[in-house]
Amino acid sequence: xxxxxxxxxGEEPVLSGNVGVCNVFFAHCNLQCVxxxxxxxxxxxxxxxxxxxxxxxxxxxxxxxxxxGVRILGFVSPTHQVVQMVEIINALHQKGYFPTxxxxxxxxxxxxxxxxLESVVDVYLPDFKYANNSLGLRYSGVSDYFDxxxxxxxxxxxxxxxxxxxxxxGLVEFGLIxxxxxxxxxxxxxxxxxxxxxxxFSPRLxxxxxxxxxxxxxxHLPNPINxxxxxxxxxxxxNTMEVLGYRGWEQSMESADCYRPYxxxxxxxxx
Numbered sequence: 001x002x003x004x005x006x007x008x009x010g011e012e013p014v015l016s017g018n019v020g021v022c023n024v025f026f027a028h029c030n031l032q033c034v035x036x037x038x039x040x041x042x043x044x045x046x047x048x049x050x051x052x053x054x055x056x057x058x059x060x061x062x063x064x065x066x067x068x069g070v071r072i073l074g075f076v077s078p079t080h081q082v083v084q085m086v087e088i089i090n091a092l093h094q095k096g097y098f099p100t101x102x103x104x105x106x107x108x109x110x111x112x113x114x115x116x117l118e119s120v121v122d123v124y125l126p127d128f129k130y131a132n133n134s135l136g137l138r139y140s141g142v143s144d145y146f147d148x149x150x151x152x153x154x155x156x157x158x159x160x161x162x163x164x165x166x167x168x169x170g171l172v173e174f175g176l177i178x179x180x181x182x183x184x185x186x187x188x189x190x191x192x193x194x195x196x197x198x199x200x201f202s203p204r205l206x207x208x209x210x211x212x213x214x215x216x217x218x219x220h221l222p223n224p225i226n227x228x229x230x231x232x233x234x235x236x237x238x239n240t241m242e243v244l245g246y247r248g249w250e251q252s253m254e255s256a257d258c259y260r261p262y263x264x265x266x267x268x269x270x271x
Contacts, residue, residue, distance in 0.1 A: 001027040001081060002054065005061040007070065010258065012208050012249050014164060014172040015102065015125075021072040022065040022099070024058065024088070030080045031106050033129075033140045035183070035225050037216065038077070055084070059091045066097050072171060074102035074125070079109055086120060100173055108145060109152035114159070123172050124156040127179040131193035135186070139225070150200070153178070162204040177248070179208045185224035187233040191240045198244045207248035209234075209241055212255035228256045 002024060009020040025038070062073065073092075078085045089101060100122045107126040128149060130136045136145025156176055164175035178197065182190045197205060211234045215226050231253050238250055 001084075002058055003027040005058060005065075007065050007068075008074075011074075012177060014166060014170065014177075015072055015074070015123075017169060017171050019069050021074050021102070022062055022070050023074040023076055023104075024062070024078075024085075025076045026078055026081050026085075028080060029077050029106070031108055031140045031142065031145075034219065035139060035213070035215065035221055036219075037181075037212075037214070055087055055091060058088055059095065062088075062092065063095065063097060066092075066099055071099050071167075071169075072102060072123075073099040074104050076104045077106070078103060079105055079113075082113055082117070089120060100171070105152075107149040107152050108140075108142065109148070109155075111151055111155045114152060114155045118159050122174050124160055124176045125179060126153060126156060126176075127181060128153060128193065128197070129181070131189050131196055135189060138222075139183075150196075153201070157201055162202050162206070164206055175206070177206045177208055179210060181210045181213055182229055182234055182237050183213060183225055184227050184229045184233060187236045190237040194237065194240050194244060194246070198246075203245040205246060205248075207241055207246045209238060209248065209250050210255070211251040211253055212258070214256045229253075 004023075004025040006023060007020040008023045009016050011021050015021050029036070066073070073089075075085050092099070101120060102123045102125050103117065103121040104125040105127070107128050109126075126149075129140065130145055130149075133144055133146045137143045142148075160174065160176040162176070164177070165173045167173050180190060180193060194207070197207075211229050213225075213229050215221050215228070234253065241248070241250075
């Protein structure tokens with residue numbers, strides 16, 4: 001159940017550099033966020049051909065991108081298809097390709113699964129969504145998001161720590177980058193989340209603070225999140241990030257217009 005394989009140049013600089021990262025977007029999701037930014041492929045009604053035929057097709061899509069000089073391979077929403085992800089990686093290894101593996105997850109993960117992936121994944125890229133369980137229930141349909149995600153993040157932190165190891169080209173080879181999408185009307189909760197991470201883990205973490213939220217068309221959203229993020233809301237959270245001393249990246253307010261994927265296209269993101 002793979003939706004797209006393509007070269008993505010809109011990631012954090014240490015992931016995409018000048019050439020981009022090869023991203024594999026899995027269909028379906030283990031969460032069903034009411035505002036899902038990738039709802040075209042996460043709605044759980046996507047059907048694909050048999051996995052036995054598909055794995056070879058996926059590898060054949062990946063290898064030309066790697067041959068072009070791209071050395072980072074990202075898997076997006078892989079939680080529910082970890083076995084298949086590992087099959088793809090093993091097939092690439094058999095062909096002599098050993099890219100840096102990035103695991104891009106919503107952080108609603110099993111600790112046992114993460115332990116099994118320690119020797120497989122080079123870079124964890126979790127989207128840590130909420131600082132409390134109530135928001136997880138309201139917007140993602142699970143009552144224990146925060147409880148599960150903080151344990152998953154603890155395991156990622158154990159494996160990777162706070163340092164990013166970069167290659168001579170400036171691209172990441174090993175580490176942990178925590179993404180957080182600031183939701184409209186919920187900047188206070190985002191501040192709470194950053195304070196939690198600093199207290200529970202370390203203010204030396206690398207944070208990618210995203211302003212790119214947009215209300216996807218066709219979804220019936222609650223009023224608090226049925227709009228784009230304001231500059232004032234984002235600035236409030238960004239200021240907290242700077243005061244706490246995090247390392248990482250911010251986004252321009254125009255990002256909400258740039259990261260609106262159309263997965264029926266060969267290039268879903270019009271960057």
